[in-house]
Amino acid sequence: MRSSATGHGAGNRHLRARTAAVGMLVGVLALAACSGGTTVGGTSTASDTSSPYGFKAAAQTEGAPITVWVDSTRQPAAKAFQAAHPDIKINIVAYDGNANGSNTFKTKTQLFDRAGSGWPDVAFTTDNNSAAWGSLTGTAALAPVNKGLIPQASLDKFAKGALDVCTLDGVAYCLRNDLAQNVLWYNKKLMDEWGYTVPTTWEDYQTLAGKVATEHPGYIVGTAGDAWTPEIYFWAAQCPANKVTGPTAVSVNTADPACVKAAKLLDGLIANKTMSTLSLFGPEFAQTQGDKVLMLPGPSWYGGAVFQGAIKSPAGQIAAAAPLKWADASSPATGNVGGGAWWISSHSANLKAATAFATWVTSQSAFDGALVPTYPANTAAAADWVKASQKDGYYANDIQPAFETAAAQVWSGWGSPSFSQEAIWAKVVQAGMTKGQTIESLLPAWQAQVANEAKALGYTVTTP
């Protein structure tokens, strides 16, 4: 019969069960499938200038064991740390960080907050929303990393802007695991064969899509079937739909010309069928359009997760170009889809070990000889990673310049509030799209939903 009465705990179990059973949701899905939510009525982090860490830390015990929460993809990292540091006692807990990880992290943390104990020392999540609630909960769950806990020299080893997504009011709360900067992926073999030049602007891209529609119908230049669609097209257009203006303040204006032009671009390409509306990780996409991808604007992790994973494109065809820019934009801009983060608990009884762990795992490009699946946020590790990931000759060009250009161009006007932009997009815009509505016609509903969700979470919302 119905097991609805057991709601809470069951939810997570079901979530895992479903992920396992449906099987198609590679870890990556969660890179974007974010959570939402925050404290309502929480207080700001108890900052403590007299503490060497800059926050009120728990009593420290030398040599206390630390507990780290990792998703299955990050488990090798934790194990490698354990092997390399036999002097540090560490409990590795695998949790469903893969599927909506920060949600579990948040729900569990809130229960630990109520119980007054049980927090992990370090946790990994596949997105960055945790900063928003972690900075606010009544007990100030997450440790600020740039107020004394981690030396500036170590923080400087991360790519410029890498910690922005988990920084609120100048306080950074995470060590970023990987960057998820958007580039333009394309099939070099087909582009060469058909005599197309790789576009550099969204305008050229749109023109080329028109040509593809008539000359090679069936081929696609991108997808708009995933919840992170706005993070690819609207973020790059510098659309002010997700502007976090303070710890509990957002502004949203989807009527802005930047949003409208991105919506029109997508609507036009959906109409001429060069823009797929299927989810990249659903079973249908691989079946029907997997071998029809000519171009695909998207994050750096598409290289592994999509081309080598979900759709299994043959080696020697896929290449990466610098992100597209709008001709009228003053500066080039691109978006970012996820990019995991490591969080240290302010309740840790062994901050020294917790910090050593988080710093070490973010500085590696491979564990036990196996390359990490995503582009590291640590600059030196990223350089190693790009070199190593190209060794097998899978890519048809040198992806390093595109990745590095994109890493520096992520527009900072798209924030990480505690509600999930992706959930809102799916609920309002994608639901409308499946009924045949245009994205442009859904822009007002999108804005209304953002405003509603934000208000429910205690945000002050500014709309035009």
Added chain:
Amino acid sequence: MTDQVTVPAGSQRLAGSRRGSLVGWAFVTPFVILFVLFGLVPVIYSLYLAFTNRSGAGVGLANFAKAIDDFRFWPAVQHVAIFTIIWLVLLAVLVVGLTLVIHRIARRRTKAFIRFAYYIPGALAGASSVLLWLFLLDPSVSPVSWLLRLTGAETFQQVVSSERLPVIFALIAFWTGAGGWILVLYGALNTIPTEVMEAAKVDGAGPIRSAIQIELPMIRKSIVYMLILTLAAGTQLFVEPQLVSQASFGIVPNDYSVNQLAYVFAFGQNDFNGSAAISVLLLVVAVVGAALFVWRGKLFEAE
């Protein structure tokens, strides 16, 4: 329960019934303990939460006002109401109808087989049966994809579009729950004395007439009991929309039902008090609905 173990008659009667009641207590104690721990205590705790704020101070009805004012509340209530009505009607009509039909089948083995077949889906735990449905409802993998396409849906996202959801959830719930109720009602039908049915036959009542005038009134209490439990379960709709939400990558929102909204309040917004208020509202609805059924169905009336 005590009746069954009581030693019959004679001078032993008093001692026997005392021993019987002891045995009775021994039987119910594990249930009572679990019921208090996982039923009563949480209910009382959520009542406490519903009328207080984070720091434990009494706030009257403020949590209720906030929950009802929430922009997601009334849509969720509407979703659940439509679903529950469809489900109740489906159960009341189809389960009763099917049970009467099975009860009339003459061959024992056919009967036993059909009862077993109806029960199988119910043997699957809630979540796993929904997982099965996720495959059934996805045209790209479904064995009945032609049927889905016939309804005009080409993709899973279209199958689970908002206007179809109540029917889909009701079908899932019916499929998983109906078998168990068919067994219960079947058992109730068995308690009708054969003389009564034979008398009806002699008086010239056909199968339909005796079903309506004799069998239905005599199993009325079991039907009412079914409707009460169904109403309680229906208003708590959670697993189906939660899993469909995840499978549709969020196109079906995770605040579709009232219970899901309570979950979002507690674990999305860290507002356990608001969440408790929603739960208490659900409890009130279920209790009022049950009272209505008990009263109209004369459930506690002695024959």
